Amino acid sequence: MEEKNLICINCPLGCMLTVAMDGKKIVSVAGNTCRRGDTYARKELTNPTRIVTSTVRVLGGSESMVSVKTKEDIPKGKVLECVRALKDVVLPAPVKIGDVILEDAAGTGVSIVATKNVQ
Amino acid sequence: MNNYLSADIVIIGGGPAGLAAAVAAKKNGIDKILILERDRELGGILNQCIHNGFGLHTFKEELTGPEYAARFIEQVLDLDIEYKLNTMVMDISRDKVVTAMNREEGMFEVCAGAVILAMGCRERPRGALNIPGFRPAGIFSAGTAQRLVNMEGYLPGREVVILGSGDIGLIMARRMTLEGAKVKVVAELMPYSGGLKRNIVQCLDDYGIPLKLSHTVVDIKGKERLEGITLAEVDCKGKPIPGTEEFYSCDTLLLSVGLIPENELSAGMGVELNPVTSGPRVNESLETNIEGVFACGNVLHVHDLVDFVSEEAAAAGKNAAAYVRSEKETATTPFVRLTVGTGVRYTVPETICAERMGEHLTVRFRVGGVYKNCYVSVYFDGEMISRRKKAVVAPGEMEEIMLTKKQLMEYPDLREINVRIEEA
Numbered sequence: 321m322e323e324k325n326l327i328c329i330n331c332p333l334g335c336m337l338t339v340a341m342d343g344k345k346i347v348s349v350a351g352n353t354c355r356r357g358d359t360y361a362r363k364e365l366t367n368p369t370r371i372v373t374s375t376v377r378v379l380g381g382s383e384s385m386v387s388v389k390t391k392e393d394i395p396k397g398k399v400l401e402c403v404r405a406l407k408d409v410v411l412p413a414p415v416k417i418g419d420v421i422l423e424d425a426a427g428t429g430v431s432i433v434a435t436k437n438v439q
Numbered sequence: 440m441n442n443y444l445s446a447d448i449v450i451i452g453g454g455p456a457g458l459a460a461a462v463a464a465k466k467n468g469i470d471k472i473l474i475l476e477r478d479r480e481l482g483g484i485l486n487q488c489i490h491n492g493f494g495l496h497t498f499k500e501e502l503t504g505p506e507y508a509a510r511f512i513e514q515v516l517d518l519d520i521e522y523k524l525n526t527m528v529m530d531i532s533r534d535k536v537v538t539a540m541n542r543e544e545g546m547f548e549v550c551a552g553a554v555i556l557a558m559g560c561r562e563r564p565r566g567a568l569n570i571p572g573f574r575p576a577g578i579f580s581a582g583t584a585q586r587l588v589n590m591e592g593y594l595p596g597r598e599v600v601i602l603g604s605g606d607i608g609l610i611m612a613r614r615m616t617l618e619g620a621k622v623k624v625v626a627e628l629m630p631y632s633g634g635l636k637r638n639i640v641q642c643l644d645d646y647g648i649p650l651k652l653s654h655t656v657v658d659i660k661g662k663e664r665l666e667g668i669t670l671a672e673v674d675c676k677g678k679p680i681p682g683t684e685e686f687y688s689c690d691t692l693l694l695s696v697g698l699i700p701e702n703e704l705s706a707g708m709g710v711e712l713n714p715v716t717s718g719p720r721v722n723e724s725l726e727t728n729i730e731g732v733f734a735c736g737n738v739l740h741v742h743d744l745v746d747f748v749s750e751e752a753a754a755a756g757k758n759a760a761a762y763v764r765s766e767k768e769t770a771t772t773p774f775v776r777l778t779v780g781t782g783v784r785y786t787v788p789e790t791i792c793a794e795r796m797g798e799h800l801t802v803r804f805r806v807g808g809v810y811k812n813c814y815v816s817v818y819f820d821g822e823m824i825s826r827r828k829k830a831v832v833a834p835g836e837m838e839e840i841m842l843t844k845k846q847l848m849e850y851p852d853l854r855e856i857n858v859r860i861e862e863a
Contacts, residue, residue, distance in 0.1 A: 326640075326644075327639070327640055328636075329640045331636070331831070333831040334639075371491045371501070373503055375489060375588070375589055375592065377592060384591065384592050385589065385590055385591070385592045387489035387503060388489075389489075396645065403618075417506060417509055435489065435502075435505050435506045436489075
């Protein structure tokens with residue numbers, strides 16, 4: 321049996337959660353003061369995901385950068401790979417919010433979209 | 440200066456507060472609105488906040504800063520609200536003549552029926568901290584670094600130390616890491632973090648960046664470019680403890696040590712400021728001591744969530760519209776004063792005229808420390824009216840109470856409403 325510690329992010333209380341794990345299986349969650357803590361710990365330890373935001377260069381636009389994000393959350397372990405995939409992307413202006421910048425980022429099946437309008 | 444313009448409402452600042460105020464004023468029947476913005480685009484600081492988490496309250500979805508701004512900019516364009524970019528307001532007179540300038544029109548004046556102050560805030564600079572040592576290049580406020588990385592496309596440095604655990608500092612720890620810099624440590628003077636829990640976990644813990652509470656920078660090394668800093672632990676009074684010094688080599692120091700409402704224009708026109716918030720003192724209509732001059736957003740008091748800025752600004756816009764249409768009756772009953780008791784640092788607003796308030800009034804406040812298992816209590820002239828149990832309140836998270844017109848009408852002789860934190 322293995323024990324893991326994490327902080328619940330649902331409210332400012334920030335409960336210190338202690339999760340007992342048997343291999344990849346969660347045996348118990350302790351330290352939470354409400355149900356949200358239990359749900360959070362289970363998701364965070366079995367399948368943690370994040371929305372990734374970054375910027376890419378724009379050529380010939382009113383601005384030199386455009387902000388982007390993954391359209392959905394992706395596995396936490398893929399975050400750095402996803403940002404690296406954006407490193408050499410250069411877009412011609414104009415760019416509109418929602419334009420797909422890169423499909424299937426880092427093999428996650430999730431596309432990266434623009435979050436700003438650049439003329 | 441032969442240019443004389445006029446507008447029913449002039450809004451100073453085209454960030455989230457100014458945009459929401461303009462939209463609300465227009466929807467409440469005011470046609471001639473003018474937004475004056477000093478940057479090259481509308482949206483304010485949201486344009487450089489490319490991370491997500493905005494708009495959960497307003498739009499029930501998680502947006503990035505630029506997306507949240509775009510939702511309001513679209514409304515401003517759809518409603519044909521006039522705005523001027525690259526325009527700096529120099530002065531506002533007490534009788535509401537706004538003096539501004541830009542490259543195309545030079546200096547010009549606008550006579551305003553009402554003014555909405557929505558200038559936002561700025562970061563506390565190094566000069567406000569009294570850090571000893573040299574003054575080399577490589578020391579930035581976190582927001583400056585954010586603008587350089589996210590909008591200009593420059594990385595300010597490769598090895599980074601961050602002083603202060605405010606949300607912008609935490610967000611920049613992650614951003615700099617993703618852009619290939621090494622963030623060595625985040626140091627916080629207080630024994631608790633000033634940022635949201637979510638940001639501590641997702642910006643620091645995710646990337647293994649240590650957070651040192653009760654630590655501060657005691658020395659800065661480097662003459663031309665920053666070479667390193669010395670951290671030391673501080674005691675409960677914030678004084679460095681000798682022997683705890685630790686040197687970190689770095690080429691960049693980011694400061695995320697608080698925000699100050701930008702009220703030079705307000706003070707210049709005679710608006711009374713609250714020394715706790717550094718923002719204007721306002722009544723239930725978010726009106727300052729000068730009739731027809733309203734304030735909202737971070738210029739009024741620093742917020743954590745843009746959603747609450749939009750909500751507050753919409754109220755200011757609506758109230759300014761009512762003022763322009765001369766609908767708000769002059770108060771016949773005396774103002775009720777909102778006062779702060781144990782644990783509460785300030786309230787916005789500070790005075791209420793029961794006749795003039797809407798059915799509901801949100802009073803926002805901040806606490807001075809971390810309190811667990813406590814009550815937020817409201818007293819009307821010493822009599823407890825309501826109390827709400829809270830598992831925890833902290834200085835980093837704004838709190839609110841709701842007052843109703845009905846409640847206040849039941850106490851016609853009411854003089855004072857006191858808000859305080861009590862132990863459960």
